[in-house]
Amino acid sequence: RFSDRGFFLNPIITSVFTSERYQRQIIMPEVGVEGQEKIRSSTVLVIGAGGLGGSILQYLVAAGVGKIGLVEADVVEGSNLHRQILFTHQDIGQSKGAIAKAVLNRLNPDVEIQHYNERFSIKNAYTLVQSYDIVVDGSDNFPTRYLVNDACVLLGKPFISGAVHRFEGQVVLLGLPDGPCYRCLYPKPPTPGLVANCAEEGVLGAVAGVIGGLMATETLRFLLGLHAPKGGELLQVDLKTFRFAKFVFSKNTACLLCGEAPEIFDLLENYEAFCGIPEQIAKVVTPAELHDWKIEGIDYFMLDVREPEEYAAGNMGGHLIPSGQLTNRLDELMQYRNKRVVVHCKSGGRSREATKLLLDAGFTDVWDIKGGFLAYLAFYHALDAFGKSTP
Ligand SMILES: [Zn+2]
Structure with a gap:
């Protein structure tokens, strides 16, 4: 087409110019046809x-x-x-x-x-x-x-x-x-x-x-x-x-x-x-699976390891022991040592440490709620709003 009109353009330049898509960046002196070709390659x-x-x-x-x-x-x-x-x-x-x-x-x-x-x-x-x-x-x-x-x-x-x-x-x-x-x-x-x-x-x-x-x-x-x-x-x-x-x-x-x-x-x-992040050694339960446990009538004890202010602002009805006090207050939990214990914090950091502590103390069936209280809220919000949620 160009040669019919008596001038020559190399094929790369032709293809770039014939597309409108990049025009506004090609006209910049810092980009140009050469720069566009660098980006493309x-x-x-x-x-x-x-x-x-x-x-x-x-x-x-x-x-x-x-x-x-x-x-x-x-x-x-x-x-x-x-x-x-x-x-x-x-x-x-x-x-x-x-x-x-x-x-x-x-x-x-x-x-x-x-x-x-x-x-x-x-x-x-x-x-x-x-x-x-x-x-x-x-x-x-x-x-x-x-x-x-x-x-x-x-x-x-x-x-x-x-x-x-x-x-x-x-x-x-x-x-x-x-x-x-x-x-x-x-x-x-x-x-x-x-x-x-x-x-x-x-x-x-x-x-x-x-x-x-x-x-x-x-x-x-x-x-x-x-x-x-x-x-x-x-x-x-x-x-x-x-x-x-x-x-x-x-x-x-x-x-x-x-x-x-x-x-x-x-x-x-x-x-x-x-980076000092403890390994996940407890079993992990998602909010959706926990929801199923409730429906199936599976019995568990829930432990909330957040701070009292966080608990007061919203909770899932768990037993509150802030993560910093857990070592000294393990006695309160000894009756659940052979039962299913589900632990959560706000988003999963503190509960990972807490579950490790419980397992080290001889608890046998310890679960960490994936994503913590925030994920739990998001699950129920999505369930209510859209009828579906993250699995
Ligand atoms: Zn370096």
């Missing part, structure tokens, strides 16, 4: 399709990244919907990854989406990271952040780390040659329970969207070569006071992973243990 691994992942994925897919890998094994829950904008209430109980893939395919059929229906773990980390140009970590927990860091640094892959909490969040590009890694910034994980997650402390949906959008922007800045050459520019956002602040980090020579005398040469065996 890139592959990005996104971990999680939640509050951060949802907006990361939407913007990267809309921008025309060639291939996106999505690691996500969860199902949609009612409590996700205020911030996880890829999902609707009709998706409750369905695979997040499958729904996300369908939504994103509709958004931009040019982009290949590969959904990995598995958790990002030491078993698959190397294989997954190896197959992509850059990793974007939209997870919400410290074990995954350290695992992403270690896998990326050991394989020499750049990655973008992000976090969101209430009105605040942060974004940083790490793992570039001579640049810092996550362990350079945070050599030790925080004390468990000291730093809360979304489930415990909450998050404003729009704030998760802002942070996810920043992570997508930083990804594109990297793909276009507009990033700081060594990364390490940490953008801290506080939207309660409407403040953005930038801190620049360089490599920490004492870093155990990427410093001058490294001591870590492979992935750790257990990132949860590294």
Whole structure:
């Protein structure tokens, strides 16, 4: 068509120009046809399709990244919907990854989406990271952040780390040659329970969207070569006071992973243990299964290990012993030693420790309510509102 009119354009430029889709970003001098081609020929691994992942994925897919890998094994829950904008209430109980893939395919059929229906773990980390140009970590927990860091640094892959909490969040590009890694910034994980997650402390949906959008922007800045050459520019956002602040980090020579005398040469065996999270050794019961137990008339004793204020604000009728007092008040529970004991807290952190304590004390049939009181509320809310809930 062009040659008929007496001029020549190379095929890439022709295909880009003939599509309206990317016009508004191609006319930017920082992008251009060449930049669009860089974006199109890139592959990005996104971990999680939640509050951060949802907006990361939407913007990267809309921008025309060639291939996106999505690691996500969860199902949609009612409590996700205020911030996880890829999902609707009709998706409750369905695979997040499958729904996300369908939504994103509709958004931009040019982009290949590969959904990995598995958790990002030491078993698959190397294989997954190896197959992509850059990793974007939209997870919400410290074990995954350290695992992403270690896998990326050991394989020499750049990655973008992000976090969101209430009105605040942060974004940083790490793992570039001579640049810092996550362990350079945070050599030790925080004390468990000291730093809360979304489930415990909450998050404003729009704030998760802002942070996810920043992570997508930083990804594109990297793909276009507009990033700081060594990364390490940490953008801290506080939207309660409407403040953005930038801190620049360089490599920490004492870093155990990427410093001058490294001591870590492979992935750790257990990132949860590294972050001080006790192993789940009690049996786990979901709110839906507990609901069935009630219907079936299965007898159990319920222990609530939250604080009295939390109990007063709402409870499931359990016997209250705050987790900090459990060791000294085990006598109260000895009559239930051989009975079925179901333990819960707000979202599952304290109950995991409490169930371990009971098992160590010789209790024989101990269960941990998955997701705690919040999941229990969400289950009944969804049951009442939609007639179905997360299994
Ligand atoms: Zn480091």
